[in-house]
Structure formats: C-alpha cells, structure tokens
Amino acid sequence: MGAKILSIAAHVPEKILTNRDLEKIVDTSDEWITTRTGIKERHVTKDNEFTSTLATEAAKKALERAGISPLDIDMIVVASATHDYWFPATACIVQANVGAENAACFDIEAACPGFVYALEVGRGFLSLPNYKNVLVIGAETLTKITDYTDRSTCVLFGDGAGAAVLTKSEEDHFLGSYLKGNGKLGDLLILPACGTRKRCSEEVIKNRDHYLKMQGREVFKHAVVGMQEAAVKAVENAGITSEQIDWLVAHQANKRIIDATRERLGLPEEKVYINIDRYGNTSSASIPIALNEMYEKGLLKRGQIIVLDAFGAGFIYGALVIKW
Ligand code: UT7
Numbered sequence: 404m405g406a407k408i409l410s411i412a413a414h415v416p417e418k419i420l421t422n423r424d425l426e427k428i429v430d431t432s433d434e435w436i437t438t439r440t441g442i443k444e445r446h447v448t449k450d451n452e453f454t455s456t457l458a459t460e461a462a463k464k465a466l467e468r469a470g471i472s473p474l475d476i477d478m479i480v481v482a483s484a485t486h487d488y489w490f491p492a493t494a495c496i497v498q499a500n501v502g503a504e505n506a507a508c509f510d511i512e513a514a515c516p517g518f519v520y521a522l523e524v525g526r527g528f529l530s531l532p533n534y535k536n537v538l539v540i541g542a543e544t545l546t547k548i549t550d551y552t553d554r555s556t557c558v559l560f561g562d563g564a565g566a567a568v569l570t571k572s573e574e575d576h577f578l579g580s581y582l583k584g585n586g587k588l589g590d591l592l593i594l595p596a597c598g599t600r601k602r603c604s605e606e607v608i609k610n611r612d613h614y615l616k617m618q619g620r621e622v623f624k625h626a627v628v629g630m631q632e633a634a635v636k637a638v639e640n641a642g643i644t645s646e647q648i649d650w651l652v653a654h655q656a657n658k659r660i661i662d663a664t665r666e667r668l669g670l671p672e673e674k675v676y677i678n679i680d681r682y683g684n685t686s687s688a689s690i691p692i693a694l695n696e697m698y699e700k701g702l703l704k705r706g707q708i709i710v711l712d713a714f715g716a717g718f719i720y721g722a723l724v725i726k727w
Pocket of ligand 1: 430432436439440453558620656657660715
C-alpha cells in the first residue's frame with residue numbers, strides 16, 4: 404500500500420498589499436522588488452485573521468473536494484513557522500474548527516519546506532495500519548512577524564494557507580524524496596527573540612528582535628544550491644529522468660531561485676508554475692497555494708509527474724517527486 408493526494412485547496416486573505424503600497428512605507432520601488440524577486444503584490448491578514456483562520460478555510464475546501472467527511476480524517480498535520488500559539492498546536496484549532504473529531508493532530512515547524520516535510524510525514528502515517536486519511540496543511544501569517552521598517556525583508560512576505568487530503572492507495576504516488584538540513588547556518592534566517600532563549604521583553608521589542616531577520620544575499624546563494632541539490636537527488640531517488648517531469652512546483656521565494664532550479668533540471672519554462680508575483684513568499688503555504696491554482700486552472704492531470712522543491716530557515720531543504 405502507498406499513498407496519494409486526494410484533493411488540494413487553498414485560502415488567502417482578501418486584503419492585498421502592492422509594491423506601490425510598500426513604496427509609501429519604506430524606501431523601495433516597484434521596479435526593485437519586481438526585478439530582484441518577481442513579486443508584484445501579496446495577500447495580508449487583518450488583525451482578526453490568524454494562521455488557523457486561513458488553515459481552517461483551506462482545510463474545509465480540501466475536505467469538500469475530497470468528498471469525505473471531517474470524521475474520516477485520522478490525522479491533521481499543520482506545517483507553519485507562524486503558529487497561532489506555542490501551544491496548543493494550530494492543528495488542534497483546525498481540528499475543532501472543521502469537526503475532525505476522530506483525528507490526532509500536531510504541528511511541525513519546518514519553515515518554508517514545511518509542506519514538503521508534512522507531506523512526507525503524512526504519507527509515513529499512511530504506511531501504518533490504523534491511518535487511512537491524513538489532512539496536511541501549510542499555513543502562514545508571516546506578515547505578523549515582518550518588520551515594516553526593514554525594506555530588505557518587508558517587501559518579500561505574504562500570508563496564506565494550502566491543504567491536501569492524503570489517502571491510502573494501492574499504487575504509491577510518492578515516487579521519490581530527498582530531505583536535508585544544515586543547522587550550522589541557522590543565524591542567516593531567524594526570528595531571534597520571544598523563544599525560550601531570548602524571552603520577550605521591552606528591550607526585545609525596542610530592538611525589533613521579535614521580527615524575522617534575514618541576510619538575503621547569503622540565503623539566496625544557499626537556496627540556489629540547496630534547491631538544485633534537492634530536486635536532482637529526489638528525481639534520482641524516484642528513478643526517473645528530467646524528460647518525464649511534467650511540472651516543477653517550487654517554493655516561491657524568489658523567481659531567480661526558481662529559474663536556477665529549472666535550468667539545473669533542464670526543464671523548459673512552461674513546465675514551471677510561478678505565482679510569486681501575486682502572493683510573495685508565503686513560506687510553507689507557497690507550494691500548496693501554487694498546486695491549488697494549477698488544479699483550479701485545470702493544469703493538473705492525474706498521472707502527471709510533479710517535483711515539489713523548497714528551501715528555508717534552518718537551513719532545511721527538500722524535494723518530493725509525486726504522481727498526481
Ligand atoms: O523563503 C526562505 C528562503 N528565502 C530566500 O530564498 C530569499 C533569498 N534571498 C533573496 O531572494 C534576495 O537576496 C533578496 C530578494 C532578499 C535580495 O535581493 P539581492 O539581489 O540579494 O539584494 P541585496 O540584499 O544584495 O541588496 C542589493 C541592494 C543593497 O543596496 P547596496 O548595498 O547595493 O547599495 C540593498 O540595500 O539593494 C538594496 N535593497 C533594496 N533596495 C530597494 C535591499 N532591499 C531593498 C528594497 N528596495 N526593498
């Protein structure tokens with residue numbers, strides 16, 4: 404027995420922040436943001452919208468599309484770097500919101516590759532006898548940990564969520580994977596305070612250490628190498644050739660990083676799905692948001708081979724080769 408993705412869905416907040424809006428907040432320009440990142444606008448939550456709010460909406464839609472009752476879900480895994488609370492887990496809030504009363508639930512923090520990691524975790528559970536359906540979610544409200552006085556990061560991030568229902572399948576649709584970490588470089592992309600190491604304090608707030616910090620240029624270099632390595636190794640592990648790939652759906656952090664990954668795999672541009680222009684970097688939500696758009700546009704066809712590939716804080720990175 405293997406596993407397959409039964410349905411995909413996503414939800415983003417209504418409010419949109421454009422590059423022109425950001426020009427009024429920090430010293431930046433639409434031209435700089437577009438050429439350096441590919442981003443034109445991003446969705447942002449209001450004060451009364453949380454990671455669980457977005458995750459719940461995506462989950463409800465994914466369940467509806469899968470045609471199964473919330474009561475048939477055995478496990479909920481939420482990948483997020485922006486959980487509602489330290490605890491309870493955001494997955495438990497989603498469980499209550501959708502009425503998945505028979506499900507176990509927990510969160511994982513695997514930054515931008517969170518959805519890729521959570522899919523691996525989900526399909527791992529499906530190899531056990533007592534799990535039949537797993538709900539896997541990538542959900543983020545990164546704009547709540549973004550410093551809108553720091554032009555080097557605040558132009559990058561957006562909010563959103565995506566959800567997939569995984570189910571047991573006689574044919575395994577998970578063809579190959581490669582997950583890797585490099586914890587030595589964690590300081591290059593970090594939320595330095597309000598953890599147990601540096602607790603929240605007036606000083607922390609004054610220094611703005613409760614916001615995400617990134618050394619973009621350094622992260623960029625490692626992201627290019629990591630994304631390429633993950634994609635190539637996952638394809639190797641799947642025992643397929645590049646010619647067999649129908650789609651590369653990569654974490655939407657920077658169009659230039661995605662282009663470099665595409666070139667390494669030797670894929671033409673039309674085999675890569677890019678929507679960073681409308682969402683920015685939504686971390687663990689970016690891949691399921693992209694998959695959902697592809698599904699809604701009718702681009703995803705059963706049997707197609709898709710490479711999912713992501714890199715993020717940790718550093719961690721990873722790729723999966725799946726059959727849709
Ligand atoms: O999702 C997790 C993984 N994250 C990533 O993969 C992100 C990886 N990093 C990147 O995508 C890119 O490094 C950035 C988009 C963040 C930055 O692009 P860059 O081409 O690496 O620019 P840079 O940081 O080297 O900065 C170039 C210049 C600097 O000015 P000087 O020193 O050359 O005078 C910056 O101060 O651009 C300046 N700059 C800006 N200018 C206008 C930085 N941010 C901005 C801005 N608007 N928003």
